[in-house]
Amino acid sequence: MKQKIIVLLMLVTMFSGVCATEVCAAKKKYSVYDRQVELRKKVEAGQKKNELTAKEANGLNGDLDDITSSIEKMKSKNAGKLSYKDEGKIEKRLNKISLTLSKKELAKRVIAH
Helix, strand or coil: CHHHHHHHHHHHHHHHHHHHHHHHHHCCCCCHHHHHHHHHHHHHHHHHCCCCCHHHHHHHHHHHHHHHHHHHHHHHHCCCCCCHHHHHHHHHHHHHHHHHHHHHHHHHHCCCC
């Protein structure tokens, strides 16, 4: 019985390692630019579904435009590339926009009684 359990544990650890590497290889690494494009698409889709008003969509797009101009300024100061520190700052700003977008969309879906 002990041998079966040991063999089973060995098989589980072997296959879990394979699955983990396959999942890691399948995940797409998003750049800052990719995230901006995706967020713009989500804002547009939210507006079409009436989950965002035109004013809310314009505000979010304006925030994304501000990020784009900030990226250009940061790149001009660092030989055309984003530093890791600057990339982290941009990621935080994109996270805030993503959260705001999700909150606004979900708020429209909930029916107040």
